[in-house]
Amino acid sequence: MPDFKEMGDYRSRITQETFGFLKALTWDEMHDMVAYIIDQGWVPGIEHETPAEAHGHYWTLWKLPMFGVKDTAPVLEELEACHRAYPEDHVRLVGFDDYTQSLGTAFVVYQGRG
Template sequence: MSEMQDYKSSLTDVTSRKFETFSYLPAMSADEMRKQVEYIVKRGWNPAIEHTEPENAFDHYWYMWKLPMFGETSVDRILSEADACHKAHPGNHVRLVGYDNFKQSQGTAMVIFRGKMK
């Protein structure tokens, strides 16, 4: 078996916290983010944007940015809303969610902009 890397994360060190699988990777480029949105649209999932302060990411509900974009198929419009949320709340984490209305659950969720700790 190969060596497993231990990611040094803890509740007391808020800068070390991981949120989901993508948080172990470098930040997504604009092209990589677009591909994730394209995937959500291709699956027929309803995109939504959420945000929260970095210090509240684990023990609070995230704020919803507007309503979920039911039936939205424009990748540019979805990315524009994510960017608008990030600009309105530059210190917050911004998360993209794809809701699967058939399974009645999130099909995917990823932090696409990371806020800075105060």
């Protein structure tokens, strides 16, 4: 039987979303991820939250989701704008699947310092 006292709080063991265990994505890799979201027909959305509050409740939406976007450039520009406006926050990109009414993907793009 496992020793649960040694396991610690699950929140201290969680990584930041889908790709949280990987090194930071390069600009080209980020472009490819945004292109994938658009190619799947998902709606890109950008969220941010302070690191201390990143677990346990919904993140704050940065503007409205980008319905109908067909190009990666506006999404990448909005990611940068959100990061400039909230440099201490985590910023994540989500892909809303409007057919299944769920998230297709969600991952942190910028790790906050706060």
